[in-house]
Amino acid sequence: MTGTDAPQITFWYEFASTYSYLAAERIEALAEAANVQVRWRPFMLGPIFAAQGLNSSPFNIYPAKGKHMWRDMDRWAAKLGLPRVVRPEPFPQNALLAARVATGLPDEARPAFSRAVYRAEFADGRAISDKSTIEAILRAMGRDPAADLAVAASEPVKERLKAVTEEARHAGVFGAPTFICEDGEMFWGNDRLEDALAWAHHRGL
Amino acid sequence: MTGTDAPQITFWYEFASTYSYLAAERIEALAEAANVQVRWRPFMLGPIFAAQGLNSSPFNIYPAKGKHMWRDMDRWAAKLGLPRVVRPEPFPQNALLAARVATGLPDEARPAFSRAVYRAEFADGRAISDKSTIEAILRAMGRDPAADLAVAASEPVKERLKAVTEEARHAGVFGAPTFICEDGEMFWGNDRLEDALAWAHHRGL
Numbered sequence: 123m124t125g126t127d128a129p130q131i132t133f134w135y136e137f138a139s140t141y142s143y144l145a146a147e148r149i150e151a152l153a154e155a156a157n158v159q160v161r162w163r164p165f166m167l168g169p170i171f172a173a174q175g176l177n178s179s180p181f182n183i184y185p186a187k188g189k190h191m192w193r194d195m196d197r198w199a200a201k202l203g204l205p206r207v208v209r210p211e212p213f214p215q216n217a218l219l220a221a222r223v224a225t226g227l228p229d230e231a232r233p234a235f236s237r238a239v240y241r242a243e244f245a246d247g248r249a250i251s252d253k254s255t256i257e258a259i260l261r262a263m264g265r266d267p268a269a270d271l272a273v274a275a276s277e278p279v280k281e282r283l284k285a286v287t288e289e290a291r292h293a294g295v296f297g298a299p300t301f302i303c304e305d306g307e308m309f310w311g312n313d314r315l316e317d318a319l320a321w322a323h324h325r326g327l
Numbered sequence: 328m329t330g331t332d333a334p335q336i337t338f339w340y341e342f343a344s345t346y347s348y349l350a351a352e353r354i355e356a357l358a359e360a361a362n363v364q365v366r367w368r369p370f371m372l373g374p375i376f377a378a379q380g381l382n383s384s385p386f387n388i389y390p391a392k393g394k395h396m397w398r399d400m401d402r403w404a405a406k407l408g409l410p411r412v413v414r415p416e417p418f419p420q421n422a423l424l425a426a427r428v429a430t431g432l433p434d435e436a437r438p439a440f441s442r443a444v445y446r447a448e449f450a451d452g453r454a455i456s457d458k459s460t461i462e463a464i465l466r467a468m469g470r471d472p473a474a475d476l477a478v479a480a481s482e483p484v485k486e487r488l489k490a491v492t493e494e495a496r497h498a499g500v501f502g503a504p505t506f507i508c509e510d511g512e513m514f515w516g517n518d519r520l521e522d523a524l525a526w527a528h529h530r531g532l
Contacts, residue, residue, distance in 0.1 A: 174389050184379050186501035190515050197522065201532040296391035310395050313518045317402065327406040 129304060129322040130159040134290050135236070136167040136298040137217035137224075137250060138179070140195050140207075141312040143240040145299040147202060148315060150233065156319040162232045164224040165287040166217070167298050174296065179214045195244075198312075208247035215243055216251040219274070223256055225283045226273035234263060334509060334527040335364040339495050340441070341372040341503040342422035342429075342455060343384070345400050345412075346517040348445040350504040352407060353520060355438065361524040367437045369429040370492040371422070372503050379501065384419045400449075403517075413452035420448055421456040424479070428461055430488045431478035439468060 133149055135142035153160045171177070181188035195207045220239045224232055238259040242248040248255045257267035273279055290300070294308055301309045301318035305325065309318040317327050338354055340347035358365045376382070386393035400412045425444045429437055443464040447453040453460045462472035478484055495505070499513055506514045506523035510530065514523040522532050 174391070184501060186379070186499050187515075189499060190501070190513060193513070194515075194519075197526075197532055294391050294394060296389060296395070308395060308398070310392075310399075311518075313516075314399075321402075327402055 128157045128159045130161060131304075131318055131322050132161045132163050132302045134163050134165055134295055134298060134300040134302065136165060137220040137236070137239055137243070138214035139167065139298040140181075140191060140244065142299040143244050144195075144198055144202070145312040145315055146233075146237050146240050147204060148312070152315060152319055156323065158319050158322045160233075162224075162229075162236060163286060163290070164221045164232075164236065164283075165290045165295070165298075166221055166283065169287055170291050170296060173291065182213070205241070205245035207244055210243050210247050210249065215249065218251070219253065219256055220250045222274040222279055222283055223260070223270055225286065226270065226276070226279040231263065231265070235259060238262070333362045333364045335366060336509075336523055336527050337366045337368050337507045339368050339370055339500055339503060339505040339507065341370060342425040342441070342444055342448070343419035344372065344503040345386075345396060345449065347504040348449050349400075349403050349407070350517040350520055351438075351442050351445050352409060353517070357520060357524055361528065363524050363527045365438075367429075367434075367441060368491060368495070369426045369437075369441065369488075370495045370500070370503075371426055371488065374492055375496050375501060378496065387418070410446070410450035412449055415448050415452050415454065420454065423456070424458065424461055425455045427479040427484055427488055428465070428475055430491065431475065431481070431484040436468065436470070440464060443467070 131153070133145065135146060149160055171179075176183065179188075181191045192207070192209060199205065199207045224236055224239070227235055239250055239256070242255055242259060243250045250256065253271065256271070260267040260270050293302060293306075295302075297310055299310075299312055299315075301315060303309075303318060303322045303325075307318075307321050307325070309315070309321070320327050336358070338350065340351060354365055376384075381388065384393075386396050397412070397414060404410065404412045429441055429444070432440055444455055444461070447460050447464060448455045455461070458476065461476070465472040465475050498507060498511075500507075500515075502515055504515075504517055504520075506520060508523060508527045512523075512526050512530070514520070514526070525532050
């Protein structure tokens with residue numbers, strides 16, 4: 123168990139983001155080994171991209187970059203022992219429903235829910251914007267899907283997701299995943315997770 | 328020494344690119360340890376960016392991304408024991424002269440020249456578009472700057488750099504650094520160097 127006086131990092135992730143999926147798969151074991159606590163913070167990348175003048179994923183806007191990303195995902199999945207990566211249609215998926223549900227869940231349920239959403243999306247190729255996909259995930263967790271969806275659709279949760287997204291933008295988040303240490307040090311990308319955990323401890327790599 | 332029957336990777340780099348600098352500093356020791364031969368291939372990122380609709384570095388077009396990159400460079404430089412990173416003015420630098428000189432040099436002189444250009448640019452903040460900067464580097468290498476600059480300005484070298492840049496674009500290169508294995512497997516980014524070296528040997532990570 124990670125001690126309650128352990129340093130903390132905030133894990134900012136977006137459900138449509140491929141590299142957030144990899145980070146979600148990796149972060150718990152690595153954080154536990156590093157004795158770092160993780161705050162899971164789903165947010166919406168769309169408004170942040172839009173503020174940068176991007177109307178879609180950079181992986182769609184720049185096809186050569188997108189091609190490399192999908193191949194890189196294949197390699198990472200093989201390396202991590204994950205199922206073969208499936209490109210969901212459309213890509214990126216509309217992640218609003220998943221993000222609202224994750225926001226409304228109790229903190230302790232958020233990691234397992236989030237990982238299940240990513241698996242549904244990138245291993246099974248299911249539409250995460252479909253209520254039935256989210257319901258099945260909640261049910262498999264032993265939760266009450268109708269209750270969780272009602273919370274997700276409530277004004278306070280909608281407002282909280284907007285506020286959290288604005289907090290991310292204000293902190294300088296421009297992509298996902300992003301890791302932010304307690305001193306504000308920011309690391310972008312699944313491949314910076316180890317650096318972020320090292321920084322959380324001794325403010326260096 | 329790396330054996331002549333060792334697997335090979337091609338190291339595609341652009342002199343204005345910050346992460347290409349880090350790769351240039353790291354690649355020789357890592358490649359030797361992995362028994363992989365490296366072909367150093369400077370190319371021009373400008374035409375490749377332009378073909379993607381980018382009229383400058385993404386680090387300038389997207390300021391939040393640029394801010395993270397410079398901070399990330401600071402952290403990497405500290406980790407690698409490199410001098411403090413200096414942001415050259417303007418950024419990105421015009422790298423045409425350096426790329427032409429590097430293209431015209433004999434293969435065995437290219438790595439040391441390239442590393443010296445990056446140090447001048449990102450450690451000393453010197454303008455690599457200035458002939459005097461390039462001359463000083465060549466002189467310190469014990470070479471004849473006038474002769475090397477004459478070769479760099481010759482039509483065959485100009486044409487070769489154009490052809491090599493077109494070859495990069497055709498291979499799917501969209502940024503720098505990029506590493507390509509003999510089987511065509513492509514890895515983008517300094518942080519994929521270890522993956523590329525592993526792939527060169529056993530076609531997996």
